[in-house]
Amino acid sequence: MKVSYEWLADFVDLDGVTPQEAAGVLTRLGLEVETLTVVDLSEIVVGKVLEQIPHPKSRNPLWVHQVDLGDHVEQIIAGAPNAIPGSLVPVAMPGTTVPNGKVVKDMNIAGYKARGMLCSAEELLLGDDHSGILILSSGKPGASLESVIPSQVTMEIEVTSNRPDCMGHLGVARELAAGLDRPMKVDFMPAFTGTANPPGRDLVKVSIDEPDLCARYIGGVIKGVKVGPSPEWVQRRLRACGVRPINNIVDITNYVLLEYAQPLHAFDLAKVSPTEIHVRRARVGEKLLCLDGIERELSADMLVIADSRQPVAIAGVIGGEETAVTAGTTDILLEAATFNGSSVRQTARELGIRTEASSRFEKGLPAELALAGARRAAALIADLAGGSVHREWADVYPLPQEPVRVRLRPALVDEVLGLHVPLEEAESILKRLNFHVRALEDGEWDVLPPVFRLDVTIPEDLVEEVGRVHGYDRIPPTLPGRRRDSWMPTVPSIGRRLDVARGVLAGAGFTETWNPALVSGRVLESLRIDAHAMRVSNALSDDMDTLRTSLLPSLVGVVALNRDRGRHDVRVYEIASAFLAPVGDKSEQPDEPMRLGVVASAGPSAEAGRATFYAVKSVLDASLAAVGAPPCTYQRGSQELFHPGRCAAVVLDGRLLGYMGELHPTVASTFKIEGRLVAIEIDVEPVLAVSGIPGVHPLPRFPAIERDLAVVVEDHVAAGALLATIREAGGDFLERARAFDEYHGPQVPDGHKSIAFTLTFRSPERTLTDAEVDKVMTEIKLGLQKRHKARFRE
């Protein structure tokens, strides 16, 4: 919200307070001043143009002026032609910095000296007009421009949603007064100035059909106004706050909105007919041509102001064009109402507009504010537009504002803040903020907040009031440190337990990614992994409308992106949740398994895919070992995203963790990737559940004997099955069995393969003899022959 410093000074004495100091006070109180703009006009002087001739030599159209600066005359050159002789103009002399930042210098333009600059409104930051020199309506040559236009300071203030009372200058000034400990110059409730007959309520009948949506409606009547431009100071202040002046009546309603934070609306009384006001819900099919020239269709959940025939305004949002105040208006109906915040917010949102009025109403305004705003506006209208204010307005107030009293145990202030605030100081602060404080016999305080503070309802709210004015900077930082007789033992987080796996992955060349969980539902559908997918009902775009059911599409997308940017070898992973709704019931919270997803790119050949498969497999083994998991087993598996012949189900402790293998060729083609992709996707929580610090095996005391064994079997026989047989037949002496080579070639019959194993034998009790090992080897060979029709190569 934009705030004019000059305006604040109407309400609180700011003598001796710089705008920077005031901004500091407001920020410390919770009204954060985001920017402070100073328009300093004290260095600019008023000049009177004595003579204006076209520059005789310049190629560009320039004008040479002789300007009276009081005690001397200077020659000044300008491009705009509007500073005709006799005009009073703002002049910046060489050496001055104009408010927009430009530094004025002595110039010589084609042989003509120019000393100083005639300024436009834009250069002085007094408006957007840069078409010509600003022509002043009054002023004495040589005097500071400040004598005609006061220097201006504006602040951009962020007002939190609990303080709608500060969405006007009066509220900001109240905070400033409390912070500076200076008195306010005006009372919250202005006097009522209406005296004209007949009573206003006889001229306009008001009825509220929806008291829940409209707590109060005041309809004031002012007759005989003269519509015209507002005085300069009103226009100046409106402009400073970013509001465009229109005419005196409309300007005053805006002025009071910016002052009291109470939105108002002025109707042309003659156009509201007959003079009845109904606050009701819109009827289906009703439309309203709004003040911004747009006709809007209304729906039945919107509250409108209607005369006996049709809506004339959308309550709290925008007025209608047909009943607007125009140059010919003489009698006005002044509306000051209290509309329900949620209702206004919903209507404004549905209509896609947000106005100064709606942004205030939607925070929930106190009903007492409506009366204050209406009185202030009536007085200003009578003052600036003439007209007579009628007495006894219509004021329908079905839900009177109830005062909320708060009981405060004063010691709570110190207890919560961790700082001693003397009682007198706390009481003084509350009083400065317009709270009534009454000490009760039991020592507690009975506190009555001012009518404009609906946000204060519990003792902690009062602690905040005292604390922020007393100054949070004064609270010394401490750490909680009472003697504790109970505590929570610490345990490493899941993230931290997985860091060792991250280390293994990094060592193997895999880079971690964080990818959005919202992905394209269409892509999940085309990959046939959408059965458990949850779709967002109000997505921003269709490329992020669905929660991912797998990390792999994101990671394949990462490969595609990096390939597009010239990177060929891409190895990436992510540790994050997948989201799985129960099929058929997407109304409950989904399962959110935390997963490890890994994707590595490979060349296009089948062999490249195969080699990468085994490389990635060992990375998975190493990662699991790193977190302290027992070894997992792999079985031929199948899953939608994986190559049907190159997919392993990863099983740990009898439980399926997920899959690893080459991705299905259609996955790569969906993402327009040439080449093969090898991936892992497993649940990590079950891994951590069976992981821990492994016990240590004693180091062997006796030497081992190693034997190699080349086994020839039919192609379909899996190495895993051979290993299982070897382990079974190997007995206690077989310490380790490892397959290290698979061979197809001339020495192996068609349809067969040769797999080479290294077997390690050892006894914990003695040195084994070759004869002992030979015996076991024979057992192993027998087992392999019997179970897998194996033959052996020497």
Added chain:
Amino acid sequence: MSDPSDLTKEALAAIAKARTEGELETLSLDYLGRKSGQITKLLSGIGQLAPAQRAALGQSANEAKRAIEGALAGRRTELEGARLADIAETEAIDVTFPGSPLGRGHIHVLTQVQRQIETVLESLGYKVEMGPEVETEWYNFEALNISAGHPARENWDSFYFNPQLLLRAHTSPVQIRAMQRLKEPPIYIITPGRCYRRDAPEATRLPYFSQVEGLAVDRGLTVGDMKGTLLYMMQSLYGSERKVRVRPSYFPFTEPSFEFDVSCGICAGTGCKSCRHKGWLEVGGCGMVHPQVLRNGGIDPERWNGYAWGFGIERMAMSKHNVDDIRLLYESDLRFLEQF
């Protein structure tokens, strides 16, 4: 039987003439070898001598042994020195040639920053708590005092699946769940995790982001305790010269509420371009937990009170590493990720 002193003379001459370490090894065996070394033999023959001669011969044989050992060691050092003298030239390599590529991968900067934050808070006794990203309306809003129609709701514009189910807008629901589960204070937890708000992606914000929130529930906690915790945290993360300030603000779930800033690391609080001349960088929000929120978590506000804070991990990562566009963090361009 040879005379030890003759043997010594002969051996020292041979040792001096030896050209290689191999020759020295042969000489060593010749004279001192365990089975057939000449000195060894001499010493082993002593037992057969008369006691009177034993002492004299023993002494001279031992002297001979020490002399030969000394000469061997001296010559060995000489020969080794000669052998190593010119390896500076003969075995020189180009040490400026780059090392073989390691092809190491990288841990995401957000993981790193999140872990740093966790480490700092764990050192104060806080424990990491996690919770679901798809939340119920009650945990995400109602329990935090943000009822339907609350004017502050627009600050948490959310993605919905149905009117009761949405993507959490903050990790605060984890605080409620933790209080309900742990039941009995003291509770000191932090809740890192992903959150979602319905903001169109741009350089400064994304519809998805990560937060760390902290919650302390104990007896007699104060705003001062909260300030101290924030100061400890910011100094640990950014450097001990940093300062923290709290400014009054408003959140429905804390009372009083604050925003907290850390002093700018570039200008040390005097104001510069990177802090937009404020001297401070906004970090996050904090406050004393609203009594109703404690009640919603099953904690009696008459017996316990608490403070909480929260801030975005992305913003912290960006300010620590000079990242000017938040989208880089989630775009997964390896050229960016490999810089961490």
